[in-house]
Amino acid sequence: MAGSTIGTQFRVTTWGESHGKALGAVIDGCPAGLELSEEDIQVYLDRRKPGQSRFTTARGEGDAVEILSGVFEGATTGTPISVMVRNQDQHSKDYSDIAHVYRPGHADYTFMEKYGFRDYRGGGRSSGRETIGRVAAGAIAGKILETLGISIFTYTKSIGDIAISKVDVDAMDSNALCMPDAEAAKKAEAYLEECMNKQDSAGGVIECVVQGLPAGLGEPVFEKLDAELAKAMLSIGAVKGFEMGDGFAATRGNGSTNNDAFVSDGESVAKATNHSGGVLGGMSDGSDLVFRVAVKPTPSISQTQRTVNEEGENVEIEIHGRHDPIIVPRAVVVVECMAAITLVNALYANQSSRLEWLQDFYNKQE
Numbered sequence: 001m002a003g004s005t006i007g008t009q010f011r012v013t014t015w016g017e018s019h020g021k022a023l024g025a026v027i028d029g030c031p032a033g034l035e036l037s038e039e040d041i042q043v044y045l046d047r048r049k050p051g052q053s054r055f056t057t058a059r060g061e062g063d064a065v066e067i068l069s070g071v072f073e074g075a076t077t078g079t080p081i082s083v084m085v086r087n088q089d090q091h092s093k094d095y096s097d098i099a100h101v102y103r104p105g106h107a108d109y110t111f112m113e114k115y116g117f118r119d120y121r122g123g124g125r126s127s128g129r130e131t132i133g134r135v136a137a138g139a140i141a142g143k144i145l146e147t148l149g150i151s152i153f154t155y156t157k158s159i160g161d162i163a164i165s166k167v168d169v170d171a172m173d174s175n176a177l178c179m180p181d182a183e184a185a186k187k188a189e190a191y192l193e194e195c196m197n198k199q200d201s202a203g204g205v206i207e208c209v210v211q212g213l214p215a216g217l218g219e220p221v222f223e224k225l226d227a228e229l230a231k232a233m234l235s236i237g238a239v240k241g242f243e244m245g246d247g248f249a250a251t252r253g254n255g256s257t258n259n260d261a262f263v264s265d266g267e268s269v270a271k272a273t274n275h276s277g278g279v280l281g282g283m284s285d286g287s288d289l290v291f292r293v294a295v296k297p298t299p300s301i302s303q304t305q306r307t308v309n310e311e312g313e314n315v316e317i318e319i320h321g322r323h324d325p326i327i328v329p330r331a332v333v334v335v336e337c338m339a340a341i342t343l344v345n346a347l348y349a350n351q352s353s354r355l356e357w358l359q360d361f362y363n364k365q366e
């Protein structure tokens, strides 16, 4: 199976299945000298861990990370970093009912058509648990960004039709939905209770804001920053849409309202507004990077649904495994980590964009 690696110079390969022995990632291209402990990664993994509220799957995983290589005496060595999380609470029996039936909205049918085989226990590689490797790698990328003064803030923008009307950072920790608006979170919780009573699920939108990025990140033309971010985000299971800045809403405006005026204080150039979301021509423009991803409702629902089995017969399906009634809150940290991985790659690539930067760097080494 190809396609498990993302990035060119900061290269991340995720491995493992939902009901196998373990999952993890190999990160190649992390510079030597970055202080790194298991705790640094654990903090991120704990944000995506199941079983933390009634709105996430009841699967009781500790998701404790082990660093297998690439770190010595508390710092990275420049060699490949391998990280692993052992699976503990697999209930593979829960899946025997659907071993030969395709779950609507999931990857069962397409895996079977492509490989002639599928791991029906939790979906194998198409499980949300695959994101463990992404989050572990993203935690390391996040640490690199931190050393450069670049920070990422990611949160739930909306669930169903309920959207936040403010960004109150303190409110985010007081609800299980990662919504920075306590009132909206309350309404969203009530809506999710309704969905759960109907044995149904819900979707939503995640917003990500990156601060402290220099202008010029992103490689025209095929490796534009927005194109790379879109690829990274759309590679996350259940993500169905991506937009930068005003995104689709920009189509309803005009050039005069959508353009961001440039302003200068005599020393540096800035933008009066940020409809672009911080990218122009595929390169960061020095303002905040702002993008959103759309996450569909969890496909596995316990309502009776129509489907087809491997023999091609029309059958009904009821899914009784443990599933998230909403994926959004657990995917918030996944979005943040995929952004961090993408940005570290963009930073590396940008180092070779001007001859004088290369000369500066190598002359300093003499």
Ligand SMILES: Cc1cc2nc3c(=O)[nH]c(=O)nc-3n(C[C@H](O)[C@H](O)[C@H](O)COP(=O)(O)O)c2cc1C
Residues within 6 Å of the ligand: 057, 105, 106, 107, 123, 126, 127, 128, 129, 131, 236, 237, 238, 239, 296, 298, 299, 300, 322, 323, 324, 327, 330, 331, 334
């Ligand atoms: C963090 C996370 C958790 C997920 N949890 C579930 C789940 O509990 N049940 C489920 O059916 N799908 C879950 N998914 C979504 C499936 O992985 C995804 O819908 C499936 O692979 C099909 O891919 P697609 O939706 O991108 O077409 C989760 C995804 C993520 C990112």
